[in-house]
Amino acid sequence: MDLTGIIPSLSVWKWGRKDGSASPRPTVHGRRCRPAIIHRLIRLIFLPLAVIGCTADSLVLPANHEPIDPAGARRHMIRVAGRAVECWIARSPGAAGREPEAFVLFFIGKGDRVDRLIMSVANGWGRWPVELWGMNYPGSGGSTGPPKLAQVTPDALVAYDALRQVAGPRPIFVQGGSFGSVAALSVAARRPVAGLVLQNPPPLRQLIMGHYGWWNLWLVAGAVATHLPRDLDSLDNAAHSAAPAIFILSGADKVIPPRYHRLVVNAYAGPKRVIEMPGARHNDPLTREAAQRLAEDMTWLWRASGPL
Helix, strand or coil, X not given: CCCCCCCCCHHHCCCECCCCCECCCCEECCEECCHHHHHHHHXXXXXXXXXXXXXXXXXHCCCECCCCCCCCCEEEEEEECCEEEEXXXXXXXXXXXXXXXXXXXXECCCCCCHHHHHHHHHHHCCCCXXXXXXXXXXXXXCCCCCCCHHHHHHHHHHHHHHHHHHHCCCCXXXXXECHHHHHHHHHHCCCCCCEEEEECCCCHHHHHHHHCXXXXXXXXXXXXXXCCCHHHXXXXXXXXXXXXXXXXXXXXXXXXXXXXXXXXXXXXXXXXXXXXXXXXXXXCCCCHHHHHHHHHHHHHHHHHHCCC
């Protein structure tokens, strides 16, 4: 990002009196304020803007191409407009040796890969006979890049539409944690889904400005928030989602503080159930109590969605 015209060159800064004569340079706490020091301070504030190019892409979607063992999951590539969208497919224990009665479109969290977790997520569906499809974000795994947030919703809809061709009339759920819930809500607001399972959902713009803005005087945060695609606005998407949803919330989350989870939950328009884990941090596993509650709520979600 070219900062010319935004930050005046300190070499031409002048202080003067009305008669045109030079006045003493300003002081801070009685000491002379040196231009070099001011220059360093301004660079400290503004250089991050140049580094990130005033976009959130590199912060939220870092490239990730490391080799990963998919642990038995099956790879499926979707080609669209000269690009590749990589999905990984796995089945729950309940769908072993039989046709699935429903499908799940799963979205991974920030910086991770779906091929790392798809099997464990499928196992988490237990007795419910479902087939899971998980999508890697643009620029991650086998999904071609560059990693752009503006491409997340289009790729997610491509994955949904490809899954719909396989599912036919059978229900499709969407599931995601952390940033994955942002993609899941974007799909739910634009396609018919049977239900949602979301964990620690962030409203990105509000989180970046409210929780991460103070240390950079809201300059970097403001630039990042400005460049977030509107289709990833979780509050707006939640307000346009009517399917039943289960929210799992970690009460000691330091990455996405609980008050931000609540913004999404409160904005959600459809029927919902909320599972609280008061002492859990962002990446902590389910507590025993939460797992029991989830099993009960999954029965509610399954019955509400239509499959019997």
